[in-house]
Amino acid sequence: MELLIKNGVVYDPKNGIDGEVMDVAIRDKKVVDRVDESKAYVIDASNKLIMPGGVDLHSHIAGPKCNIGRMLRPEDHYKDVEPRTQVKRSGVGYSVPSSFTIGYRYAILGYTTVFEPANPPLKMLHCHHEFRDIPILDKGCFVMFGNNWFVMEYLRDNKLDECAAYVAWTLDATKGYAIKIVDPGCVEAWKWGDVEFLDILWGRPEEIDEPVPRFGVTSREIVRGLCKVNKLLNLPHPIHVHANGLGTPGNYQTTIDTMDCVKDLAEEDRPAIHMTHVQFNGYAGSDWITIRSGAHEIMKYVNANKHVTIDLGQVIFTDTTTMTGDGPFEYKLHLLTKNKWTNADVESEEGAGLVPIHYKKSNFVHATMWTIGLELALLAKDPWRIFMTTDHPNGGPFTHYPRAITWLMSKEARKRTLDKISKRARSRSDLDNMDREYSFYEIAIATRAANARILGLKDKGHLGVGADADVAIYDINPREVDQSRDYKKVRKALSKAAFTIKEGEIVVKDGDIVKSIEGRTYWVKPNLPSDLMNAITSDLTKKFRDYYTVEMENFKIHDRFVTRSTPMPTYYG
Amino acid sequence: MVIVQNIVCPICGCACDDIEATVEGNKIVKVKNSCSISASKFLNFWKERNLSSLIRKNGELAPTSLEEAVEKTAEILVNAEYPLVYGFALSGCEAQAVGVELAEEIGGVIDNQTVTCHGPSALGLHDVGMPGCTLGEVRHRADLIVYWGSNFQEAHPRHLARYSALSEGRFRKGRKDRKVVVIDVRKTPSARVADLFIPIAPGQDYELMSALRMALNNDEIEEESVAGLPVDKIEELAEMLRSCQFGILFYGLGLTMSRGKERNIDQAVSLVCDLNKWTKFVIMPMRGHYNVTGMNEVTAWQTGYPYAVDFSHGYPWYNPGETTSIDILRRGECDAALIVASDPLAHFPKEVGQNLCKIPFAVIDPHMSMTALAADVVMPCAFTGIEAEGSAYRMDTVPLPLKKVIESPPGILSDEELVGMILKRVKSKRRR
Numbered sequence A: 001m002e003l004l005i006k007n008g009v010v011y012d013p014k015n016g017i018d019g020e021v022m023d024v025a026i027r028d029k030k031v032v033d034r035v036d037e038s039k040a041y042v043i044d045a046s047n048k049l050i051m052p053g054g055v056d057l058h059s060h061i062a063g064p065k066c067n068i069g070r071m072l073r074p075e076d077h078y079k080d081v082e083p084r085t086q087v088k089r090s091g092v093g094y095s096v097p098s099s100f101t102i103g104y105r106y107a108i109l110g111y112t113t114v115f116e117p118a119n120p121p122l123k124m125l126h127c128h129h130e131f132r133d134i135p136i137l138d139k140g141c142f143v144m145f146g147n148n149w150f151v152m153e154y155l156r157d158n159k160l161d162e163c164a165a166y167v168a169w170t171l172d173a174t175k176g177y178a179i180k181i182v183d184p185g186c187v188e189a190w191k192w193g194d195v196e197f198l199d200i201l202w203g204r205p206e207e208i209d210e211p212v213p214r215f216g217v218t219s220r221e222i223v224r225g226l227c228k229v230n231k232l233l234n235l236p237h238p239i240h241v242h243a244n245g246l247g248t249p250g251n252y253q254t255t256i257d258t259m260d261c262v263k264d265l266a267e268e269d270r271p272a273i274h275m276t277h278v279q280f281n282g283y284a285g286s287d288w289i290t291i292r293s294g295a296h297e298i299m300k301y302v303n304a305n306k307h308v309t310i311d312l313g314q315v316i317f318t319d320t321t322t323m324t325g326d327g328p329f330e331y332k333l334h335l336l337t338k339n340k341w342t343n344a345d346v347e348s349e350e351g352a353g354l355v356p357i358h359y360k361k362s363n364f365v366h367a368t369m370w371t372i373g374l375e376l377a378l379l380a381k382d383p384w385r386i387f388m389t390t391d392h393p394n395g396g397p398f399t400h401y402p403r404a405i406t407w408l409m410s411k412e413a414r415k416r417t418l419d420k421i422s423k424r425a426r427s428r429s430d431l432d433n434m435d436r437e438y439s440f441y442e443i444a445i446a447t448r449a450a451n452a453r454i455l456g457l458k459d460k461g462h463l464g465v466g467a468d469a470d471v472a473i474y475d476i477n478p479r480e481v482d483q484s485r486d487y488k489k490v491r492k493a494l495s496k497a498a499f500t501i502k503e504g505e506i507v508v509k510d511g512d513i514v515k516s517i518e519g520r521t522y523w524v525k526p527n528l529p530s531d532l533m534n535a536i537t538s539d540l541t542k543k544f545r546d547y548y549t550v551e552m553e554n555f556k557i558h559d560r561f562v563t564r565s566t567p568m569p570t571y572y573g
Numbered sequence B: 001m002v003i004v005q006n007i008v009c010p011i012c013g014c015a016c017d018d019i020e021a022t023v024e025g026n027k028i029v030k031v032k033n034s035c036s037i038s039a040s041k042f043l044n045f046w047k048e049r050n051l052s053s054l055i056r057k058n059g060e061l062a063p064t065s066l067e068e069a070v071e072k073t074a075e076i077l078v079n080a081e082y083p084l085v086y087g088f089a090l091s092g093c094e095a096q097a098v099g100v101e102l103a104e105e106i107g108g109v110i111d112n113q114t115v116t117c118h119g120p121s122a123l124g125l126h127d128v129g130m131p132g133c134t135l136g137e138v139r140h141r142a143d144l145i146v147y148w149g150s151n152f153q154e155a156h157p158r159h160l161a162r163y164s165a166l167s168e169g170r171f172r173k174g175r176k177d178r179k180v181v182v183i184d185v186r187k188t189p190s191a192r193v194a195d196l197f198i199p200i201a202p203g204q205d206y207e208l209m210s211a212l213r214m215a216l217n218n219d220e221i222e223e224e225s226v227a228g229l230p231v232d233k234i235e236e237l238a239e240m241l242r243s244c245q246f247g248i249l250f251y252g253l254g255l256t257m258s259r260g261k262e263r264n265i266d267q268a269v270s271l272v273c274d275l276n277k278w279t280k281f282v283i284m285p286m287r288g289h290y291n292v293t294g295m296n297e298v299t300a301w302q303t304g305y306p307y308a309v310d311f312s313h314g315y316p317w318y319n320p321g322e323t324t325s326i327d328i329l330r331r332g333e334c335d336a337a338l339i340v341a342s343d344p345l346a347h348f349p350k351e352v353g354q355n356l357c358k359i360p361f362a363v364i365d366p367h368m369s370m371t372a373l374a375a376d377v378v379m380p381c382a383f384t385g386i387e388a389e390g391s392a393y394r395m396d397t398v399p400l401p402l403k404k405v406i407e408s409p410p411g412i413l414s415d416e417e418l419v420g421m422i423l424k425r426v427k428s429k430r431r432r
């Protein structure tokens, strides 16, 4: 099928296109130079905003945590339902939507690619199960390695090559995409409820140089080791790090220490580390009374250091569900809020926890969190190294992206909210003095082009010839709208795409799903020199028995479970 | 002769994945690593098996073609106003997913065996959460293992050896490094392996847990004894719970199905949450059927809720007590049913079962269950995990692949295929 999108106002930052009126031609799932207009299906996009399909590099959409979230919170679903239609399966929202609904709602926002950022290796099949039921979107899953016994032991013993081989084997066996590190070493300590090591009683962020009890390796060594492994395996995405001390006043310094600990490992300008949901890791002050933003300090470092990328983890004022591989953090949150709590430690590797939360404007801490996310974005000098996320659903459901985007695009929009938040939070924040407004071009970078680049997806996040034909068309003329004053118009347009095109097929029209197709699953297939793989095989086989309660054969995920399996080969060395 | 290794046992929630079967011809002649329940299943499941679709004519079940059975089932479901699709705890996740879609398509209710076992656990989770872990965590770390209202030695024969007291882990080398406490109303075979058996007065679980929480908090307990236990003993037990390094509370139907039900689970979770102020403590339901956990998982990611999901409004609606299969049958609202891989007539309360028998219903099952004998249509299916592949979730939500070890008898399809055929038939009838 051929498709011609005519006369749209196109933002395609990768190709330097900044609001030009032009056509986009599509044939066989790809963007092409031209198509025969008389034969093609033509979409008149005059006065409409065109961007590549949205790419989200960090959103909890599938796997064990998400499903615990659904089961934990029936009250989350009751008021937000999706009836079955001719093309749609039914489902529910709100902060932990059912799988079908996730696919539809992202597509309606104009997103076509979303990565799940945290699954434990042992439960990766669960993630693939749910991927099968998330329609339309292309997906991939990051695998957690930061508290993994094999990894910690290999690194403690200075066996970097073996560690690389183990990681490669696991990514291949579980069909994962990248190395995720969550609270390195600390989740292992949490499995003993080691509140002292975790400084839970004192409310201090965990340091990165304390050796993990019983393993004798520090967080710094884990992050550095896995950063080297990442390089050895030439993975498409850098290590994706959830730093220690999340959600704890004073943690901004831990965040800077973590970024800095791999600085010498960076090659030229290539990012060596991605720091995720930095808002949650960007607190100055020493307790919940003195807490203030650490955004200035963090962004000073990020702006000066090209080996780092970050995403926001912006807070939305709403009722949502926190879920993370950071079990100890969720326990702290449970103690703090007294809200219901679920914990899910996984043998020999990782863990997870969940607690519902309601972010309120009047709450000083919540309001401060809200300001920090926006400050981070507004202080960023290089939009290619900062990505808009809410760390769905931790900061708020992804369905609120248009709201977060307009906060970035409009000082007026920010002021409207600032007027309503805790006065103390407002007076301590710099946000009132920040005049910057993101342009449509910068938004296109922060919501698709840069995300695709950092994920190593060459055919995504742009509209050049050869790109995947994933396109979002919004009913707003970016050249005419006063984005600052009419931010509500912008928000409305971004909330319901006029068209979303996925692989050349129209899946959304006028803000509604018109067709549902299956998305791809990306995973990396590292190729190892056979002597290296052989070197660890016997060790791995033996330890696997000792560490797990499942057989190795059953840990490996068969291709039949992977929806539209799309392996990306990488090469060692 | 072929030896198939690493088979996931499709029997109980332990989902032991190290079963080894020796296959000769198309028959399993020997199994290794199985417990007795599992071994007898693997070796005997094919005996006395119905291999033909059946349909009730003039009051008698008579052989029919598969096509006619599917057609009749589709007709029953399409003509119903409030149909029920029930079962799947002994199916793979793939069949379960098709089952949910079928219920959605016909605007009925999808429900599973959770309603007769761990429904209260789901409600407890909704109320207060569930701090847990995988079974390997218990193996590596637990020095205190409490079984409450669970006769694991009979229901999950390998639990103790593979995952708990007898297993050898990184930080615990075996039985001597651990203490086992069994709390139950009678001295079950499981109680005999315990270091400490605590007999509890029937229906007094909630009271005992409350007393334990009070003891932990150093509150004065006014009574001399609670749930048949002297207060000193309760304080001793509280001290034992508090002073371990890693404790786990495994609980079974003795807690979910006795007086108090979901309030028992609320209280058990709250006790475990309290204990985390002193030490590491986690909790886990002992799930019975090997993939009842999977059915909760599949239903939850597809609909948002773990069981008892009502599609009659066109979207998922959930209200246990109202939308649960037992309740819609008891109220006589349900007017047709498809029962898959389960035997509700053997497990539902009598009057509920009688109501099921009053409405037209079809059964898909490898065996002629009690429910199948009363059905209007019966479709035999392959034994998932032995004759058909799939996947399942162990009681601790670890997902595992299911194997096809041998071929099913000629013409016998998997439940996934059969439910899929019915769904297709239903769709085409509804389009018309």
Ligand code: SF4
Pocket (backbone or CB within 6 Å): B009, B010, B011, B012, B013, B014, B015, B016, B033, B034, B035, B036, B037, B038, B155, B156, B157, B158, B159
């Ligand atoms: S304990 Fe359960 S899963 Fe394990 S072999 Fe016995 S019946 Fe099968």
Ligand SMILES: [Zn+2]
Pocket (backbone or CB within 6 Å): A058, A060, A117, A118, A276, A277, A324, A391, A394
């Ligand atoms: Zn996250």
